[in-house]
Amino acid sequence: MILTPTLLWLLAGSLLCLAELFLPTAFVAFLMGLSAFAVAVNSAKGKAQAQVLDAEARQKATILEAEAQQKAIVLKAQAERQSQVLKAQATSEALQIIGKTLQNDPNAREALQFLLAQNYLDMGLKIGTSDSSKVMFMDPRSIPATMEGLRSIVGEGSKAD
Template identity: 65%
Template sequence: MGTLIPWVLAILVASGLKGSVKIVKEKEEYLIEGLGSYRRKLEPGLNFIIPVYDQVVYKDTIREKVLDVPAQSCITRDNVSITVDAVVYWRIMDMYKAFYKVENLRDAMVNMVLTQIRSEMGKLELDQTFTARTEINEILLRELDIATDPWGVKVTRVELRDIMPSKAVQDSMELQMAAERQKRANILTSEGHRDSAINSAQGDAQAKLLQAEAAKKAAILNAEAEQQAIVLKAQGERQEQILKAEATAEAMKIVMEKLQNDPNAREALQFLLAQEYLEMGKEIGNSGSSKVMFMDPRSMISTIEGVQSVIAQNNNTSNSDRTPYNPMELDLERIKK
């Protein structure tokens, strides 16, 4: 019996020492009570407590947690029933408040989130719940963070996952979307027809304008070409007349020189004049139109005699004045006589 007591004491001391050592993991905290009252908080690492007197009443992590909020039914401002679920990211900032300020922190968080979701959805119409999801998340985050601050909790993010209307509402929305798509299709079709008509009209107008401009340019070019042709023709006729006049003057000069130097050239001149006179009559008779020509044989002789008198007078004048005769300076008054 005497030897048993030391062993019992040794066992009690070992168990007491074991119960007095507490190893707290990183990102975790323990709350210690002594005789029913709060004493202290154990930080991560090696900690010692008084066996039997100190007790660990609560331990939890301070890392960020995910709270899965179950789907719930909500009524929008336009009296449409929808089902909404969400997910909340949060963490414990003060372990003392999380344990002593609220009973069952997780259930309290779920009920708080559900209440805030119902409140915010009741402020919006059905269409706004789909388009303003980001704004709703920001409002829920702000409101939940303020509401859970007394519990030592920090809400870091709130996300609405699914917003599901009732079956009847879904059917109505599908019909509305089908009608809206049909309306857009009709509008696009009518706009396409309108644009096509406008483009066709603009194309026709542009084509007519181009045709008018082309016709105008063609008329201008034709007028310029005709004007140029008239100018060139007039210049050609003028040049031809000048050349004929020069040729006639040169021929008369040669004839006058021959008449002055050769007395027998007068008979040859008379013969040439008579021949030219007869050729002229022949050409007139061979023309396409019908003509009647009265020719007096005596006129031929008088013409030739007139030419002979002119030549004789010019010779007398040239002999008396001793000035060379210029065939281009014929005295018209003497020819008339």
């Protein structure tokens, strides 16, 4: 049997109260026994309250952790949304600039075709260097036209020099 403070005070109180029973002049011992009972009761209440407070603290900590996770998810989603909006706006502005340039400069169309072909080839190189499996879909009828367009642009560039 383990002697806890509460049990110790209960034993002390019982012994002191019994002393009054056998020694009628031990009034002080009787009062001390009653005091020991009071301490034992308060000690038991204190432990119960401590357990309740501990449980409430754990519950609040769990709630706060869940709320923090929720806020983090919401903030991450908002940041992703804002990033997508900014990318879409940048793409829109770039397309507007390209459209205006195509309207104003007659040679811009060939330059645009060259840039598209170059980006297409760069994309193929990036895909080719990755470790994953590769499948490229291309209309076989457009390959000769793409190469011919590149040759004509490169050929015109070397004639201008």
